[in-house]
Amino acid sequence: MTVMPAPGSHLAKRQSILDTAACVFCREGYGGTNIDMIACEAGVSRQTVYNHHGDKDSLFRAVVHEVTERVNHRVFETLATFPDQPRDLGADLAAFAVRFNKNCIYDRDGKFLRRLVDTEGERYPELFAEWREQGPGKTWAALAARFARLAHAGYLEIEDPDLVARQFLALINADFKVATLLGEMPSDEEIERSSANAVSMFLRAYACRPSGTAAARDKSALKA
Incomplete structure (x- = not known):
């Protein structure tokens, strides 16, 4: 059984960024996506995305x-x-x-x-x-x-x-x-x-x- 991360936790925020990034990559493609776009739709700062997943390449690999x-x-x-x-x-x-x-x-x-x-x-x-x-x-x-x-x-x-x-x-x-x-x-x-x-x-x-x-x-x- 999959255990969901507690709301507001570090893992929950990380998962939210991944889910948002998946939607954005799917909609815009890899070339048309940037970190600012993902951060905005996830409701977090650009630095938060970098802290959790690094650059766009690393985030894309994490999503896949x-x-x-x-x-x-x-x-x-x-x-x-x-x-x-x-x-x-x-x-x-x-x-x-x-x-x-x-x-x-x-x-x-x-x-x-x-x-x-x-x-x-x-x-x-x-x-x-x-x-x-x-x-x-x-x-x-x-x-x-x-x-x-x-x-x-x-x-x-x-x-x-x-x-x-x-x-x-x-x-x-x-x-x-x-x-x-x-x-x-x-x-x-x-x-x-x-x-x-x-x-x-x-x-x-x-x-x-x-x-x-x-x-x-x-x-x-x-x-x-």
Whole structure:
């Protein structure tokens, strides 16, 4: 359980500056943001911001670290619900995809990181070095391990679990990538429909196929 800092404490002020800075960086971009702007919106002095976080570069890194930590917490909470022993592989994976989209991609923090990476990543790649390692890097590895277990159990036919994990994540949010860059957010119904379609496509590529006698029996059943 996350413990909130006491109101008015040193930690509370530090957190308030981080939250304000996140909003300003997201709205103005890294290049368009300055310390005075953040101090004004946080209701503190410029020196207070410097005392807590140093210069703009250090503050930006602190913001990305903080948000990445929050996103990772929700990612691993959601990964704990991955269907390792599915009753219905398609339905269970689709439900997981919906949870992942809602909890980790289309929430406030996920939207913030995605927007900053898309707008600032090329110009300031060094600012996102930690995010690359601690964010997507950890998520891909953890999801790949779960897909490897499904393959070992005979549900999937895959050779490269890391590639499969990246492809799965790309598929489940492909429909809304452009819309979210423009500030639009999908509805629950759109997320559910898109997730089901993505999982259906994913399983056409990787689901185990019946072989031998089972395949012949299935074909006979279809003809009948």
